[in-house]
Amino acid sequence: MGWFFVNWLTTAVALGAVAWILPGVTIVSLPALAVAAIVLGIVNAIVKPVLVLLTLPLTVMTLGIFYLIVNGMAFALAAWIVPGFEVRSLGWAMLGAALVGLVSMCIGAFRQPTHRRRIDVIDVTARRE
Numbered sequence: 001m002g003w004f005f006v007n008w009l010t011t012a013v014a015l016g017a018v019a020w021i022l023p024g025v026t027i028v029s030l031p032a033l034a035v036a037a038i039v040l041g042i043v044n045a046i047v048k049p050v051l052v053l054l055t056l057p058l059t060v061m062t063l064g065i066f067y068l069i070v071n072g073m074a075f076a077l078a079a080w081i082v083p084g085f086e087v088r089s090l091g092w093a094m095l096g097a098a099l100v101g102l103v104s105m106c107i108g109a110f111r112q113p114t115h116r117r118r119i120d121v122i123d124v125t126a127r128r129e
Contacts, residue, residue: 006111012037014103021099024092025079032084040078040100048074071097 015037019027027033051070052059059066072094079087087093 008037008041010104010107010111011041011100013107014100015040017103018096018099022092022096024088025096026086028084028086032082036078036082036085039082040075043074043078043081047077068094068098071101075100 012033016027016033019025019033027036048070051073052067055066055070059070069090072090075097076087076090076093079085079093087096
């Protein structure tokens with residue numbers, strides 16, 4: 001549960017920063033920001049993999065450039081679902097999705113894992129001479 005909250009908070013902070021920076025992305029209130037972060041996470045977890053699979057031939061033909069459009073479409077879909085979260089165009093959605101990913105990555109770089117599992121390897125082979 002803590003992992004979900006930390007990821008949701010990271011997405012919300014990144015989305016808030018993007019809405020503050022980009023004039024084409026608007027979030028009208030904190031509740032809209034909270035819901036938008038949840039919906040964006042759900043869209044990225046469920047809808048985006050389907051879009052990636054369906055557009056795979058086009059993505060391969062464009063050497064991966066079309067993946068930016070898929071990211072923008074997922075971002076725009078989340079904005080379409082959540083009232084109070086608006087994106088003016090697909091271009092702003094593509095830029096917003098890229099910046100949310102970049103800001104989330106920067107925030108994630110400062111997070112420390114809550115626990116690390118240590119795995120020891122024991123060599124059990126017998127040596128015969």
